[in-house]
Amino acid sequence: AAPAPILEARGLTAGYGDLAAVRGLDMVVHPGEIVALLGPNGAGKTTTLLTLAGSLKPLAGEVRHNGKVATAPLYRRVRSGMGFIPEERSIISKLSVKENLGLGRGPVSEALRLFPQLQPLLRRPAGLLSGGEQQMLTLARCLASRPSLMLVDELSLGLAPIVVAALLRALREAATETGAAVLLVEQQVQRALSVADRWYLLQHGALAGSGAADENSVAELAAAYL
Numbered sequence: 730a731a732p733a734p735i736l737e738a739r740g741l742t743a744g745y746g747d748l749a750a751v752r753g754l755d756m757v758v759h760p761g762e763i764v765a766l767l768g769p770n771g772a773g774k775t776t777t778l779l780t781l782a783g784s785l786k787p788l789a790g791e792v793r794h795n796g797k798v799a800t801a802p803l804y805r806r807v808r809s810g811m812g813f814i815p816e817e818r819s820i821i822s823k824l825s826v827k828e829n830l831g832l833g834r835g836p837v838s839e840a841l842r843l844f845p846q847l848q849p850l851l852r853r854p855a856g857l858l859s860g861g862e863q864q865m866l867t868l869a870r871c872l873a874s875r876p877s878l879m880l881v882d883e884l885s886l887g888l889a890p891i892v893v894a895a896l897l898r899a900l901r902e903a904a905t906e907t908g909a910a911v912l913l914v915e916q917q918v919q920r921a922l923s924v925a926d927r928w929y930l931l932q933h934g935a936l937a938g939s940g941a942a943d944e945n946s947v948a949e950l951a952a953a954y955l
């Protein structure tokens with residue numbers, strides 16, 4: 730039997746004020762799998778992720794985390810094993826790389842094991858790192874705490890392909906080795922499908938499809954994007 734989902738959306742409607750940006754979503758994410766949330770600009774991907782993370786309250790429907798209706802705010806969900814990587818990088822520019830890693834819930838040594846590239850940069854103010862290095866820092870800090878669920882928004886935005894590959898590989902390892910569940914918001918279909926097990930497609934605030942990430946997905950999704 731498949732393991733129980735770690736994250737579920739049931740009839741989830743979410744948005745801003747009383748304006749719904751996404752309507753009636755049903756989604757599940759299981760331990761050990763990477764699920765891509767795809768869709769064009771403005772489809773509602775970020776709104777969905779923020780609501781699943783507890784940063785926005787559902788307008789209707791519910792979010793379940795570990796089988797229970799999740800009403801706790803984001804910071805409390807993080808204490809119960811959820812990692813959240815928002816679109817805007819959450820580093821403190823004036824603090825060093827080491828100090829930024831020290832703010833995480835996991836050991837600095839584990840962050841450096843995952844991304845040894847950060848070792849020579851430890852004393853550097855995080856604000857002086859390249860975009861890719863900053864995103865490695867964010868991801869290393871999050872993964873070092875061994876989250877059981879990771880919600881990740883547009884990890885690859887503006888980064889070089891080789892950096893993106895390293896970041897996605899780290900997520901894949903976390904899913905495969907520690908059984909972490911990952912929900913990944915991505916605009917780039919090919920990139921997302923290179924690492925994901927399954928995908929959901931959002932269009933105009935509603936689910937327009939879902940499937941396993943296989944050789945048929947690209948064609949199916951390409952039709953939807955056009």
Ligand code: ATP
Nearest residue numbers: 745748750768769770771772773774775776777916
């Ligand atoms: P993108 O990839 O461009 O970020 P997205 O799929 O993540 O797009 P959302 O950012 O979730 O889409 O936006 C969905 C809709 O909600 C859009 O119409 C957007 O204008 C609206 N929206 C987003 N943030 C807010 C906000 N803070 N207040 C009001 N409306 C918002």
